[in-house]
Amino acid sequence: MTNDTHAPDASTSYSFQAEVAKVLDIVINSLYTDKEIFLRELISNAVDALEKRRYLDLVNGRDPEKDLPLQITIAADSDTGTLTVTDTGIGMTRDELIENLGTIAHSGATEFLKKASQPVSDTFNLIGQFGVGFYSAFMVASQVIVTTRSATSTEHGYQWTSDGISHYTITPADGLPMGTSIQLTLKKDAEDYAKDWRLRDVIHKYSGFVPFPILINNEKVNTIQALWVKSPGDVTDDEYQEFFKYIAPSTQNPIDWLHFSTDAPLSIKALLFIPNENPEKLGFGRTDANINLHCKKVLIQRNAKDLLPLWLRFVSGVVDSEDIPLNISRETMQDSALIRKINRVLSKRIIKQLKTMAEKQPDRYRQFWSQFGMFIKEGVITEFSDRDALAELVRFETSMTDPGTLVSFQEYMERMPESQKSIYYIAGAGREAIEAGPYVEVFRKRGIEVIYNYDPVDDFVMHHLAEFKEKKLVSADSESIDLPTAGPESAAESDSKSNSVPSGDIQSLADWIRAKLQEKIADVRSSDRLVSSPIILVNPDGALTGAMQKLMEAANKEFSPVTRRNLQFNPNHPIIRNLNELRRDHDDQAAMILDQLFDHAALDAGMAVETRLLVRRVTSIIEALLEKL
Numbered sequence: 001m002t003n004d005t006h007a008p009d010a011s012t013s014y015s016f017q018a019e020v021a022k023v024l025d026i027v028i029n030s031l032y033t034d035k036e037i038f039l040r041e042l043i044s045n046a047v048d049a050l051e052k053r054r055y056l057d058l059v060n061g062r063d064p065e066k067d068l069p070l071q072i073t074i075a076a077d078s079d080t081g082t083l084t085v086t087d088t089g090i091g092m093t094r095d096e097l098i099e100n101l102g103t104i105a106h107s108g109a110t111e112f113l114k115k116a117s118q119p120v121s122d123t124f125n126l127i128g129q130f131g132v133g134f135y136s137a138f139m140v141a142s143q144v145i146v147t148t149r150s151a152t153s154t155e156h157g158y159q160w161t162s163d164g165i166s167h168y169t170i171t172p173a174d175g176l177p178m179g180t181s182i183q184l185t186l187k188k189d190a191e192d193y194a195k196d197w198r199l200r201d202v203i204h205k206y207s208g209f210v211p212f213p214i215l216i217n218n219e220k221v222n223t224i225q226a227l228w229v230k231s232p233g234d235v236t237d238d239e240y241q242e243f244f245k246y247i248a249p250s251t252q253n254p255i256d257w258l259h260f261s262t263d264a265p266l267s268i269k270a271l272l273f274i275p276n277e278n279p280e281k282l283g284f285g286r287t288d289a290n291i292n293l294h295c296k297k298v299l300i301q302r303n304a305k306d307l308l309p310l311w312l313r314f315v316s317g318v319v320d321s322e323d324i325p326l327n328i329s330r331e332t333m334q335d336s337a338l339i340r341k342i343n344r345v346l347s348k349r350i351i352k353q354l355k356t357m358a359e360k361q362p363d364r365y366r367q368f369w370s371q372f373g374m375f376i377k378e379g380v381i382t383e384f385s386d387r388d389a390l391a392e393l394v395r396f397e398t399s400m401t402d403p404g405t406l407v408s409f410q411e412y413m414e415r416m417p418e419s420q421k422s423i424y425y426i427a428g429a430g431r432e433a434i435e436a437g438p439y440v441e442v443f444r445k446r447g448i449e450v451i452y453n454y455d456p457v458d459d460f461v462m463h464h465l466a467e468f469k470e471k472k473l474v475s476a477d478s479e480s481i482d483l484p485t486a487g488p489e490s491a492a493e494s495d496s497k498s499n500s501v502p503s504g505d506i507q508s509l510a511d512w513i514r515a516k517l518q519e520k521i522a523d524v525r526s527s528d529r530l531v532s533s534p535i536i537l538v539n540p541d542g543a544l545t546g547a548m549q550k551l552m553e554a555a556n557k558e559f560s561p562v563t564r565r566n567l568q569f570n571p572n573h574p575i576i577r578n579l580n581e582l583r584r585d586h587d588d589q590a591a592m593i594l595d596q597l598f599d600h601a602a603l604d605a606g607m608a609v610e611t612r613l614l615v616r617r618v619t620s621i622i623e624a625l626l627e628k629l
């Protein structure tokens with residue numbers, strides 16, 4: 001990338017890495033309405049640099065205030081149309097300048113490029129999210145000069161200059177203070193940003209909670225507040241909401257927050273937020289942990305992922321603990337007993353908060369569930385220790401709810417008859433598909449509620465939960481479902497019974513079906529669970545449900561479920577009665593019809609069916625029928 005041999009003391013010109021050039025092209029040429037966010041990004045970088053220096057000073061036993069106070073200074077000059085953001089942070093070495101401002105290491109850049117090229121993207125969040133914040137300076141500046149000296153090395157300083165087109169230049173510079181100064185030559189349409197009121201406005205909007213003083217033309221404009229160390233009674237809702245917008249960052253209010261402290265055995269102060277939108281649902285890939293770990297207000301680690309279990313990665317906030325050793329590293333974090341303890345405390349609190357929300361504010365909880373329900377499900381599947389508590393947070397539609405109305409296991413339990421031994425569920429593409437299928441027939445007949453699972457992972461959730469308050473969770477497509485005995489038979493039912501397969505024939509019919517479908521099924525039996533369907537395929541007890549098998553197949557091509565299912569036939573169904581007659585003199589035709597019935601049941605069970613054979617069979621059945629007319 002160097003078009004010059006390495007000469008650290010001379011002015012050297014470099015080309016931007018290809019990805020950076022593309023990001024710059026988008027940033028400069030797109031008509032973003034929210035150009036002002038460049039200031040948020042520069043301030044956020046200054047904050048990062050100041051946090052790093054504060055930490056370094058602390059570890060080395062230096063007092064930063066005696067030396068060079070930690071602060072951000074903004075100098076605007078409307079005459080020359082320049083704006084300079086200066087921090088007394090960690091600064092950058094020459095190598096870091098090249099690495100940080102000329103290349104993009106994170107995979108985030110590729111994702112940014114993909115998202116940003118789509119017509120409706122929310123740049124406000126995009127730019128910060130993908131670690132390309134610095135380049136937003138070029139939205140408003142025709143030239144950017146970064147002057148910096150690193151606190152970590154004895155090198156002299158450097159000046160980095162670019163117009164954001166294709167190249168940048170690095171020149172050594174002497175006599176610089178520690179930190180970084182970023183000078184923007186504002187474009188014509190961005191000259192407003194050199195005005196005092198405009199700057200204050202933007203800073204107030206995005207950076208009100210910056211934990212270091214910000215001075216505009218030497219006047220301090222922010223009040224520094226570490227909200228989380230205050231007592232909850234002293235913080236207003238507005239302050240919480242503004243703080244969330246600052247740390248998320250987001251333009252919207254959070255769905256909820258929790259602010260608490262603990263003393264023994266662990267001293268923690270925590271302020272956690274449940275955002276209002278789930279980026280993973282919008283297809284943004286996996287969210288990163290957004291919990292910042294502090295010790296007595298000093299930032300120890302940003303995005304400390306071990307503070308919460310993975311399934312809680314949608315929560316953002318701050319955790320402050322005096323018990324954290326200052327020099328804790330990412331590696332020691334992972335296997336620190338202390339961090340594990342904090343993790344437990346936080347998860348318990350969050351779960352409890354959600355439970356309270358579900359009880360006291362069902363509308364808000366519904367909103368939460370629609371955005372973050374997928375994480376609760378993930379928690380059920382991955383987090384053994386919280387499973388029972390999480391089960392209470394799961395919501396679903398059932399055969400007895402209106403479409404779109406969700407209920408809990410608790411509500412289901414409360415209205416089930418005393419004699420009902422299990423909780424039943426069935427997977428399907430949607431309500432109509434499920435209700436048209438054979439599996440819910442017997443439940444409808446007996447008035448038993450069935451949970452409808454529309455999401456492919458739902459069956460796994462049920463499978464992992466296994467039971468709720470000592471009631472087993474059973475898929476309605478399983479072999480044995482032990483339903484409460486039916487009420488008195490309806491006239492139609494007893495009528496159809498008088499027309500059923502003679503009881504003396506049942507065993508031989510079952511044997512005949514078994515012989516014909518040998519390879520395709522495991523077992524055959526007559527069953528009274530069907531009403532309007534002639535046959536049904538059920539899963540042997542203990543087998544994965546049909547939906548789970550399908551998901552495993554989709555995830556892993558090698559996975560061959562081939563659990564053969566059991567077939568149950570309805571002896572009261574006219575088709576079965578007639579089939580029983582037909583097989584005596586026309587074995588071939590009866591076998592063909594059985595094959596066809598099997599395929600219908602397989603389709604109902606969501607299995608793959610050989611459609612060419614199916615169509616050929618229907619053709620011959622139609623032919624035979626027309627001959628008879």
Ligand code: ADP
Binds near residue numbers: 046135
């Ligand atoms: P991100 O902040 O997400 O890493 P940016 O594009 O905003 O992405 O910044 C890129 C990198 O440049 C930062 O990670 C940091 O290493 C470096 N950097 C930017 N501004 C400063 C600054 N004021 N002081 C020190 N380093 C900085």
Ligand code: MG
Binds near residue numbers: 041044131133134
């Ligand atoms: Mg940044």
